[in-house]
Amino acid sequence: MFSSIRWRLITIYFLLVFIAMVIVGVFITNQFETYYLNKVRDDLRYISNNTVKKFLPEEDLSENYKNIQKDLYRTPLSIGYQISIIDAENDFKIIASTNREIENLYAMDFFDEYAMLSASTGKIYEKDINEDDMKKYRVKHMVFPYEDEKGEVIGIIYCKANLDEIYNILDNSKIIFIKAMIVGLLVTVVLGFLVSTSITNPINDVTKKALKMAKGDFDQVVEVRSDDEIGQLGRMFNYLTAKLKQTLSEISSEKGKLDAIINHMADGLLAVDFSGQIMHLNPRFMQMMCLEKSEIEGKKYDDIMGRYSEKIKLSNIIKNGLESGSDIIEISNGTVIKVSFVSLRDSQKEVAGIILVLQDITEHQKLENMRKEFVANVSHELKTPITTIKSYAETILSGAVDDIELQNQFLKVIEKESDRMAMIVKDLLKLSKLDNKNMDWNFEPIDAVGFISSIAKKLSVAFNEKNHTFRYIFTEESIIVNMDSHKMEQAIQNILTNCIKYTPDGGEISLSLSRDEAWAHISIRDNGMGIPKESLPRIFERFYRVDKARSRDMGGTGLGLSITKHIIEEHGGMIHVESELEKGSTFIISIPTSHTV
Template sequence: MFRSIRYKIITIYFLLVFIAISIVGFFIINEFEKLHINMSSDTLNNIINNLVKPQVSEKDFVNYKNIQNKIGNIPLLASEYEILIIDTKNDFRIIASTNSNSNFINKNALIVLDKDIMLRSSQSGVVAERDIKSIKVNGHKIKNIAVPYKNTKGDIIGIIYGRAYLENIYKVLDNSKVIFLKAMIIALIVTILLGFLIAKSITNPINDVTVKALKMAKGDFDQKVDIKSDDEIGKLGEMFNYLTAKLKCTLDEISSEKSKLDAIINQMADGLIAVDNEGFIMHVNPTFIKMLNLKEEDIKQLTYDEILGKYNENLTLKNIKNKNKSQGNEVIKLENGDILKANFVYLKNENNQVKGLVLVLQDITEHEKLDNMRKEFVANVSHELKTPITTVKSYTETLLDGAMEDKEICKSFLNVINRESERMARLVSDLLQLSRLDYKKTSFNFSKFNLDKLIKDVVNKLEISFKEKNHTLNLGLNDENIIINGDKYKIEQVLQNILTNAIKYTPENGIISIDVKKQKEYVIISISDNGIGIPKEAIPRIFERFYRVDKARSRDMGGTGLGLSIAKHIIEEHKGDISVESELGKGTTFKIKLPVNLIVL
């Protein structure tokens, strides 16, 4: 309970008032007591000096009866004051008293009264005064005064001894204490009530701020404190509202930036992982998980080294730190053949202290493939050109060395030179056409033409080739006379290329089929054969430049290895698609998909 500031305020307020009232009460009662005792002393001195002393004479200490009669008639409050006459020359005998019933008459004053003040008064001749606590009078003090009485010669012959009973004074003081105590209790009760109200006025706004601060800590920033005063508590509420507004604005900005950053990181084509100095993962994007074929559980359970260490030891935190480089890169080769480039950089704080590592994975598989294709392309072009050039050169040298004299040999050699020249010409022509297609520099002359008629024209042109190998041609044309909007000569080139390949790679007495079907807004041209077929692993690369399933055999048959690549480019320019299905030893089917109502802008 006392952990609450409300009760602390009430307690402090109560103690302050209690201590203050107690001090004031003690001071007042003490001063009140001194005042009344001093008043009793003054009264007693007045009685002695103004009433008793004038009635006493030097002769009275000889004839005791006269003095008793004199002072016995002095009007006094018997219950409060008593005056005694003491003969110092006669063993301090008490010879008279204002109280005729006093028990002190004829008794030795040194025994029944205060010995110290009597001796001091009788010896030094001064007025002696002392308060003595009486056991008989309810323990209250009794004021005692001893006044010396001198004769005409100046000798002390007696003492006028006065006693003032202070019982009534202490009764008044006791009553005053009771009254003061009651007043103090009432004041303390009022203090507690006021303290409670004051503490409540302070703690309620603080509790309100605390409750709303707790809600803010849980993420609810739509909190506002009601301002009910213009004091420090009100200022605290105003600052809280200002802080809430600024904090909400700042967090909204941070959240917005974080959302942007998360969106960028999560949509990155590259994989990203951030780890601390211990290798525990702080952040990872979906691309990274996908690249390494991981699961969400793996990210939670594994460390950085456990994930990347198995692919490349140079990427472990220990090896990276040993290199003493703030950034670098390594290559990772996955089991599925993908090649990843890992770029890493240290995470540092504002004090340039390393707090972790960021690693980015780039998929360079296609880049490597393209680089390999480029190298292979250069090698293939060099090889394709080298063979005919070597042949032409050797035959030409032979002719120059004297073979021209033999007409038969000369004619045979010139025919070989002519064929090789034509082969180089076709290769260069295909390369130029492919280059123009790559850079969109080939002009397409789109016009509407009848597809069935075009296929028949192509078949007629290759009729001799069919007959040479005794191939059976099954022509399944569409009776709808499908009209195509495209470049007639380019489509003819594609059909002729595929049919030429079918003839080349189909043994004698083979079967070649051409089927045309319309599917919604597309027409499907299927060219099938029962030739040697294509291995399964070679099908994805069949449209690559210079790619041959059997390089030696294809080259002997006169192909450049660019025909299918050119065909693919042409079909794609017509917004169509070309695909192949094949089984080794059973045959191959090419399918060309073209839009029927192609709109050219």
């Protein structure tokens, strides 16, 4: 209970008021007691000095006892007061007293002996004495000496004042004070409860709403009822809530953006601390490394990445104090990955781990290899005719050939090789234009049936030279295709020419044309040497040859199928090849019938 500030405040108020009232009560009671006792003392002193001594004779008190008695009876006294006149010269006999029962008796039997002895020596004596054990309160005794003209003590004025009335008043005052204190304390408790409630209720409200905020509910507003410190606390809480909500919204938005970027980035991302524990990774990392979630649970960085390269091992990075670096690895499925790492620093700029970025450079490597191979192929393709031309020209220039017929033969070879180089350069320029979209196109609606028939007729002589059986199957209805007739003719002729070249004499070549809802399909089939399965994905690459020596002898440049693919794709179409070694090949060209440019 006392852990609550409310009860502590009530207890503090209670104790403060209680202690203050006790102090005030004790102080007032003591002051009342002192006041009343002083008043009794002053009264007795006044009675003795100003009343009794005035009617006492200056000598022989015993002879005048009757007059003294009468005068003493006439003396006005307060209730509880008792005055006795004692003859100090006549064996302390009581010669007069307001208590008639002790008149003419021996004073030593009724009064304090020490008090009378002190008075007989000329001293005023005062003492509060409990005269009876049955009585609760004391009696004040004041003894005054009475002296004659010579200064000798001849009598004693013995005064007694009953203090019961005074202490009854004081006791009643104490009771009244205690009752007032009880009422005051009850009021204090009630007021303390109200005051503490006015303080603790807003605090409890703030606490409850802060707890809700801790659980994620930031739509909390404290009602402000005053302009004091509690009200300021409420206003600051509302301001804090608004700012916190805004800040968290901004952080959440930024985190969402960052998560979206990290989770959808094309590169893999991995963050680890210096103990090798994985702090974060994105889905792309899992995809690139061909890992499942269950495969990385409980594993450290080196268990996953360290096996691929010593350079990217965590121990090696820490040992060499590397801030950044990179390496290229190849995983089991043949994917080539570039791994770049950089140090991860915390808010104190201390190195806390590393971040790895994984880039899939498989296609880049393939393109780089293709580029190198292309350069090598171009160099090789041009080197052969150049070498031939140079050697034949040097032979002629040296005059070593005197035979005109032999010179003409050499010049024909030079011309043939020159034409071959020109054809290679021409095809390369054409490919460059296709790559850079610089080729001029003249698309127009053309009947594909008639178009394909005319191409077949143009190549009929070539078919007959090798005794090829040529068959073509066309639909009876027209198939209108939007195309550039000159470039499409070149594409189809490139395929048919290859079929003629690589199909032995007496072979069969077929050409068919069909359509479905949106496509026109041109199928070209031969029963020639075919294409090996491993070469099928590469036959449309530049300068790629299945049989390099045989292809070069047949006069090809190795660029025809690459040009064909570009032309068909510019028409919005696609080309597909099916082949089996020693059984022939089938090229299928599909062009949209509704293609417009």
